[in-house]
Amino acid sequence: MRIPILKLHEYLLITIQVELDDQTALQFQEDLLNKIHDTGAKGVVIDLTSVDMIDSFIAKVLGDVVRMSKLMGAQVVLTGIQPAVAITLIDLGISMREVPTALDLEQGLDKLRLELEG
């Protein structure tokens, strides 16, 4: 299964709407880095509004892809983390402290715009 990555001006938009298995998550990591490389995108929003569970593996894959993208020169923001997911992640002991987040897609794009232009 592949997660679609949309290009919007200099941004890439991804909304994860499938139950993430390990392979899909790792494939997405690779696809996103290739897409950043091909498009020269400066900012990426990964929207997690429809994701109802993030375990330690998915958290690691997401945290890693944020750092990998940064290495390439693109800024990633995770948006739309559900209350139940936030509670569960903290219970698990995963803070994702260094990962930029925003409430929703709109605020995520605002955050990117501020960082890239400001």
Add this chain to the structure above:
Amino acid sequence: MNIQSCVEVCNEWDIVSARQLGRNMAKELGFGNVDQARITTAISELARNIYLYAGNGKICIEAAEKMGKRGLKIIATDNGPGIKDIRKVMEDGYTTSGGLGAGLPGVKRLMDEFMIDSVVGSGTEIIATKWLR
């Protein structure tokens, strides 16, 4: 009467099946969506431990009852190498896999009751229960 549903865990896709089974049962038993997420995540972590450390095993889920309380019980069993030092794996931050899996302390925090029984050379059984509030 207690109906138990089980998923054999021997590959990555079985982890997804196990957590889907857990979410469905949690929903049926009347858990709210935060506890559904906790239960599903706990199952995912336990299934991943089986896959990573034992190669294969089983996740069983059943309705639990104790002193008028109702809940959901997860039973994770494998015939893997077992855990030498249980106290150590229950410490936060302990890992032998280089950071995959939040480990058992995380699962314990997600659930209300947590029991672990492991025999080196013959396997591990973990029973974790969440009670309806």
